[in-house]
Amino acid sequence: MKMLLSVTMPHEPFNSLVKAKKAGLIIKRILEDLRPESVYFTEQDGTRGAALVIEVAEPSRVPKIAEPFFLNFNADCRFRIAMTPADLEKAGLDELGEKWG
Numbered sequence: 001m002k003m004l005l006s007v008t009m010p011h012e013p014f015n016s017l018v019k020a021k022k023a024g025l026i027i028k029r030i031l032e033d034l035r036p037e038s039v040y041f042t043e044q045d046g047t048r049g050a051a052l053v054i055e056v057a058e059p060s061r062v063p064k065i066a067e068p069f070f071l072n073f074n075a076d077c078r079f080r081i082a083m084t085p086a087d088l089e090k091a092g093l094d095e096l097g098e099k100w101g
Helices: 011-019 023-034 059-073 085-089 093-100
Strands: 002-009 038-044 047-055 076-081
Touching: 002 059, 011 023, 011 047, 011 059, 023 059, 059 076
Parallel strands: none
Antiparallel strands: 002 047, 002 076, 038 047
């Protein structure tokens, strides 16, 4: 299942890892392991952040995805299901509207 992973990283320990010249290497290792479809780095609520599009085959994969961010950066990770227009078509919105509308 395609998921949108939002990661927010507090200033510490990230600042210390940048000063120790380790932050970039850690991020590189995480991305090599996760192999996201796409990744964008950004600011989120005043802290460093990232948005990744990833494939999650089953729920048991979530710790493998999140733990590197938790353990290295004390990050917060939020997972959201991401649907394409074709996925949304399969949802049966018309039938749901009839049943619940």
